[in-house]
Amino acid sequence: MINLEVIRNLPETEIPVDYTEKDAILYALSIGLGHDVEAELEYVVDLRLKSTPMFALIAGHNLPWLRQPETGIDVRRMLHGETSLTLHRALPAAGRVIVHGRISGVVDRGPGKHVSVYFEQRLLESGTSEHLATVGGCFVFPGAGVRADASGSQAKAARPPDRDADVELEVCIPSNAAQLYRLNGDRNTLHVDPEVARRAGFEKPILHGLCTFGYASTASVRALCGHDAQRIKHIQGRYSTPIYPGERMRTQFYQLGDSEYAFRCIAVERNVTVLDAGQLILQSGRG
Structure with a gap:
């Protein structure tokens, strides 16, 4: 306790x-x-x-x-x-x-x-x-x-507005994404051992939350920053549901101002939100 x-x-x-x-x-x-x-x-x-x-x-x-x-x-x-x-x-x-x-x-x-x-x-x-x-x-x-x-x-959570996204980007999370990400130091077996994942209530190993967040950041870099990651000034999000390696993830961006966006990430096959209340602020005067 x-x-x-x-x-x-x-x-x-x-x-x-x-x-x-x-x-x-x-x-x-x-x-x-x-x-x-x-x-x-x-x-x-x-x-x-x-x-x-x-x-x-x-x-x-x-x-x-x-x-x-x-x-x-x-x-x-x-x-x-x-x-x-x-x-x-x-x-x-x-x-x-x-x-x-x-x-x-x-x-x-x-x-x-x-x-x-x-x-x-x-x-x-x-x-x-x-x-x-x-x-x-x-x-x-x-x-x-x-x-x-x-x-x-x-x-403070800032949920995306109730309208169509201004920009979307969809990627496939590699099936070995969790095995690769754990080499950064997070060795929690929940993300790689099927038996541990089942005991925790999941059908199979789930992706690390910070890896999901990393893929959302990469989507930001590609969709909005012209591949210049240094343009990111602030990014935050709230985890909703785990995503599984091998699934497709769609990141939806909603422009709120010149350099500010709300965003969410969706596991496409299950149509569930995995990262919500996303906020992205870019460096102004670049790109």
């Missing part, structure tokens, strides 16, 4: 994270970048390598509190609820970042109901302390509620 009092009072963390060009390339490949697209070679070939901004999600996802015994957290029983990423400066293709992490909010929906734990991770460049990116999100713990209570800050 999770201990909400302990979680609310967890101290801020400061963790150095080193990464190589190989790490940046592996991540880019695992979210679909570079597949038969010459304009994306700079994210997957070390001759002129750029780190995709979304790599901050990997570098900044060092969350030691998830495995601290005193929190009572069982990672096998939690769900990924939301993800957000704000870019302040381009990440180097390789190097060290210092990740400053904190619990930013806890929402208890009452006895026997869900609990959402929100977190914030700030990535600073080692040596200069320049703020590179901010990663946020939440994990959901079904049935862990004790009493209705909310503390701290939570992301």
Whole structure:
């Protein structure tokens, strides 16, 4: 049983994270970048390598509190609820970042109901302390509620408008997407072991939430950014239903302003929304 009092009072963390060009390339490949697209070679070939901004999600996802015994957290029983990423400066293709992490909010929906734990991770460049990116999100713990209570800050959902999308992009999630993505560090067997997936209530292994988010980001890069990932300033979304490797994913974009879009992602074969309440803000004055 999770201990909400302990979680609310967890101290801020400061963790150095080193990464190589190989790490940046592996991540880019695992979210679909570079597949038969010459304009994306700079994210997957070390001759002129750029780190995709979304790599901050990997570098900044060092969350030691998830495995601290005193929190009572069982990672096998939690769900990924939301993800957000704000870019302040381009990440180097390789190097060290210092990740400053904190619990930013806890929402208890009452006895026997869900609990959402929100977190914030700030990535600073080692040596200069320049703020590179901010990663946020939440994990959901079904049935862990004790009493209705909310503390701290939570992301505001902005659902897409009730009209046809302005832009759509459809891709097939590779059947080995989860096996590839887990090499980034998330070795949860739910995503690769059919028996573990069935015990969790799924017909087969599901795709990692952050991999789904990565494919949504790649869709943004292709549909709206002319393959220039550096145009992404902010992107966030809320997970609705898992998608399975091998399914087709359609990302629908709704323009709200010159550089702002709402979006959602749909598993085409089942016609279900897998990522909702998406918000995308692009750098102005580029492309």
